[in-house]
Amino acid sequence: MAKQTIANLESGTGNPTVETLIAVARALGVGVTWLLTEWGSPVSIQRSADATWEQIGTVRLRSLDRIHGSGQVDTAVVELDCSREVRAALSPGTLLHAYVLSGAVLAGPADDAHLLEERDFIRFPGDVPHALRASAGTAVVHLVTTVPLVRQFSPD
Secondary structure (H helix, E strand, C coil): CCHHHHHHHHHHHCCHHHHHHHHHHHHCCHHHHHHHCCCCCCCCCCCCHHHHCEECCCCCCCCCCCCCCCCEEEEEEEECCCCCECCCCCCCEEEEEEEECCEEEEEEECCEEECCCCCEECCCCCCCCEEECCCCCCCCCEEEEEEECCCCCCCC
């Protein structure tokens, strides 16, 4: 691969071919999807009213989210109260995925938290100060925390 091609890719000015992406992915020992993932972790909300269900045999499935790559995945059912504390940023690249089982929840980055109701879903970056609390009384969420094993690099 030409040095100029690599320099253009590193600076974000290149427009690589599929073959170039495959070659770079092989050289790095990662899948091509790792190279095509958007930088950052935007908030994603899926409202219960907008949910799509798929019938697979006798099972109804509601896909909440899909992430690519590998890393640590923790899953838990969490009971929340309505404390006003802002939770500290977690490890770089951490994502929080919350599905509201009962109650109402305020969740998301501290400066962009969203009110969620029963059966709503949100994915948001956990590597920034964030809110995850009941909006009143108590609430229960299914919380999945994903932490990449490979450090994410800034596009800068």
